Amino acid sequence: MRMRGRVRTGLKGWGGVGAMAVVCGLVLAFALLLPVARSHGDGSTGTGGPGVTRADQVADDGPCRNPAIKAHPEEQTLSPSSADGATIDKIKARQGEKRKLIVGVDQNSYRWGYRNPNGGPTADLEGFDIDLVHRIAQDILGDPNAVQFKAIPTNQRIPAIQGGRVDMIVRTMTINCTRLGQVAFSAPYFKTGQQVLAPKSSGITGYNGTLAKQRICTAEGSTANTKLVDAKKAKELVSSAIISPPVPNQLDCLVRLQLGEVDAVVTDGALAASQAAQDPTVELKGSPFTTEYYGVAMRSDADDLVRRVNQILVDYRKDTTDGWQASYDRWLSATLNESSAKSEPPPPKYLRKN
Incomplete structure (x- = not known):
């Protein structure tokens, strides 16, 4: 019940559009608006x-x-x-x-x-x-x-x-x-650099031991996913952290976070900041832990x-x-x-x- 309440209140950002359907619909509905091959x-x-x-x-x-x-x-x-x-x-x-x-x-x-x-x-x-x-x-x-x-x-x-x-x-x-x-x-x-995004109420404080037993979302083919997989192998990431199956698009991670299916997102800080602007119940946790260039x-x-x-x-x-x-x-x-x-x-x- 706690997560449902956060979902309902968490979609008040993004240009004044406060409905869950706006975010969830982006991945599917917006795809219909571009002149692209199928x-x-x-x-x-x-x-x-x-x-x-x-x-x-x-x-x-x-x-x-x-x-x-x-x-x-x-x-x-x-x-x-x-x-x-x-x-x-x-x-x-x-x-x-x-x-x-x-x-x-x-x-x-x-x-x-x-x-x-x-x-x-x-x-x-x-x-x-x-x-x-x-x-x-x-x-x-x-x-x-x-x-x-x-x-x-x-x-x-x-x-x-x-x-x-x-x-x-x-x-x-x-x-x-x-x-x-x-x-x-x-x-x-x-x-930019990789950074952690999580609910404001979360005990996660950044890319550190507070990720223990937490489910982390990344996008498939992203540098975030590669970084976490490599860090887990090298024992640089707390061993009990759970790297969830990656999703096709980065925004899918925000939706999964809002639905309570994951506990944190790792992505570029520049993107994470924009996601935090969409949902005022989440925030960047800690500092960037990589340096990257677009x-x-x-x-x-x-x-x-x-x-x-x-x-x-x-x-x-x-x-x-x-x-x-x-x-x-x-x-x-x-x-x-x-x-x-x-x-x-x-x-x-x-x-x-x-």
Whole structure:
């Protein structure tokens, strides 16, 4: 009965929308609103079957064998360039209504990539990641709205790129060495770290012994899931902590927390802060226990597109009128911190040579 009471009172945030149906419906109902293909395994509808490819979670090999790359994967990207190449030429060659940048995004991460339920009949996608997508489309195609958005669940991000279903993923995607063996990344555009989210009334205080005997939710294919599994094997995580079966999308963890099916969520602090803004009965517990960077993910052989996105990011950071800082102020200052200092990525290094 205690949990039911918390569920009823816990959904008063998120733009004044106070019904459980809004959050629970995001994963299913919002998927119907995007012009996406519904073929098996596409991932754009958020409905992967039992044969979902777990490309995010292959064994650490390839780039991870290099200690320098493993320590700083965010530095393994190509130098900026505004030149077109084979990949960009193909994008520009699309005709008519198909002349759009095809981008995999999230559609249910509050203030990152989501449909505003108060946004009227069109309910366009909004958020920090969405602003960046529009800037990339403006630079490459001359039109910020020349974008076909595809909703890609967490566990389908890499398969969507490798299968050619999207040109890129802009979806709070952490750069790590395992993924560098599967896709190419831009320079970092955001700094975050893994953090614990739990009910305010919980005895959990962070990533520590208070997680003993607690059920922890993560998303499949996420760095949070990989971190917890590895930490459990290395005995860095309290042995009695229970890592629940991962869910396809990160928002599913918040719903499971509200339903009392898990006791805590581990995810990027930047996402956790947005989830806490949706539900005032939960909060971040403790400090981030990793340092991670978000990047734009593309095909490994799309060198010209990687270089172009890196040039766009350079210009985006310099734009004091409608660039990175303005987007942070618009979407994230209320849920993270008025100052963006802790979220700003480091000066980029372009150490990838080919």
